[in-house]
Amino acid sequence: GENVEQHPSTLSVQEGDSAVIKCTYSDSASNYFPWYKQELGKGPQLIIDIRSNVGEKKDQRIAVTLNKTAKHFSLHITETQPEDSAVYFCAANKASNYQLIWGAGTKLIIKP
Amino acid sequence: GAVVSQHPSWVICKSGTSVKIECRSLDFQATTMFWYRQFPKQSLMLMATSNEGSKATYEQGVEKDKFLINHASLTLSTLTVTSAHPEDSSFYICSARDRSRGSTDTQYFGPGTRLTVL
Numbered sequence: 188g189e190n191v192e193q194h195p196s197t198l199s200v201q202e203g204d205s206a207v208i209k210c211t212y213s214d215s216a217s218n219y220f221p222w223y224k225q226e227l228g229k230g231p232q233l234i235i236d237i238r239s240n241v242g243e244k245k246d247q248r249i250a251v252t253l254n255k256t257a258k259h260f261s262l263h264i265t266e267t268q269p270e271d272s273a274v275y276f277c278a279a280n281k282a283s284n285y286q287l288i289w290g291a292g293t294k295l296i297i298k299p
Numbered sequence: 300g301a302v303v304s305q306h307p308s309w310v311i312c313k314s315g316t317s318v319k320i321e322c323r324s325l326d327f328q329a330t331t332m333f334w335y336r337q338f339p340k341q342s343l344m345l346m347a348t349s350n351e352g353s354k355a356t357y358e359q360g361v362e363k364d365k366f367l368i369n370h371a372s373l374t375l376s377t378l379t380v381t382s383a384h385p386e387d388s389s390f391y392i393c394s395a396r397d398r399s400r401g402s403t404d405t406q407y408f409g410p411g412t413r414l415t416v417l
Contacts, residue, residue, distance in 0.1 A: 221405065223408070230410045
């Protein structure tokens with residue numbers, strides 16, 4: 188079946204450095220790839236998304252890149268800050284029914 | 300914009316009782332709402348998809364008679380956990396698709412409901 192693999196499961200970076208989280212998807216029909224940030228005890232918050240007709244999208248310190256040929260996409264956070272500490276989930280859509288297939292999550296730790 | 304609320308944010312109940320969780324889209328109409336369950340340190344597990352005015356579609360392994368879903372309007376979906384048992388204790392999260400955004404797959408999430416069954 189369809190699946191999304193996400194790496195690493197935990198990422199610890201020094202404040203101010205960059206963080207990169209990578210995901211690979213299996214369904215070639217997927218054309219929408221969101222990233223969510225989840226803080227402890229809260230619901231996921233959409234932080235950025237990308238569709239298959241573009242290769243990169245940027246929003247201030249956050250960027251997402253997509254390689255459709257290789258079926259992978261990545262989240263890049265620059266100039267990390269303590270408030271970036273959270274669990275990040277990637278997802279890919281099932282084009283047929285609007286459902287999302289979720290990665291396992293990455294716990295991002297920003298060290299002061 | 301695209302705000303989703305859930306009520307209650309947490310609930311503690313006795314084994315055997317039923318609990319209702321509400322999910323509301325506050326500033327948009329939701330064509331589709333999704334119900335997820337999340338265990339500690341794990342990813343989101345889709346339980347069911349509900350479309351306004353029709354029966355919910357449940358994922359494999361989810362008991363539809365235990366987890367009753369009603370999507371009565373374009374802004375409200377409810378999940379009722381019937382005859383709750385301790386193993387039903389979990390974090391339940393809903394999400395919603397914005398009807399006005401056409402075929403977009405974007406899901407907006409509620410803050411979640413922590414259910415503890417004693």
